[in-house]
Amino acid sequence: MTATDIPSPPASQDPRPEGLDEAAVHRLVHTFYARVQKDALLGPIFGGRIAEDAWPVHLAKMCDFWSSVLLKSGRYEGRPLPPHLALGSDAGEPQFARWLALFRPTALEVLPPDAAQQAIAHAERMAYSFRLAIGFHKGEDTTRIIPYG
C-alpha cells in the first residue's frame, strides 16, 4: 500500500464559509450592538441593564458567544437563558421581532453570504427557544408560538 492509497478523511460536514473568521465575528457583534444601542425599543432595555463602562465586557462575551457558534471555538461557557427569563415583559414578541429585524440585515451586510445565513438561522432558533422557555415559565400555551424563518 502506498501513501496515495490512503483514503483522505471525509469532507467536513460543516465547512467554514469563506471569509468567516474572528475578525468577521468582531464586526458582526460590534456593528449589531451599536445599532441595538441606538434603537428606540431595544436601546433603553440594554442600557438599563448594561452600564456604559460594562459594554466592553458584554461585547467581549458576545464575541465569545458568536465565535463558539460560527467558528466552534468553544470560547463561550455561559448560560444564555437566565438573563432573558429575567427580562420579563422586556423580552416579548415585539422585542424579539425587532432584535431579529436588526440582526438579519447586519449579518448580511458584514458577513460572507453563507456565514450570514448560518448566523441568522442560529439567531432565529435561539430566539424561538427563548420565546418557548419564557412562555412556558409564564404558564402560556406554547403551542401558539411559531418558529421564525
Ligand code: HEM
Ligand atoms: C428580545 C430580544 C433580546 C433582548 C432584549 C436581549 C437582551 C439581553 C441583555 C440585556 C443581556 C445582558 C444581560 C446581563 O448581562 O445582565 C443579554 C445577554 C445575552 N444575550 Fe440577549 N437579548 C435578546 C435576544 C437574544 C438572542 C436572540 C440571542 C441569541 C442569538 C441572545 C444572546 C445573548 C447572550 C449569549 C447573552 C449573554 C448571556 C450571558 O452569558 O451572560 N439574546 N441579552
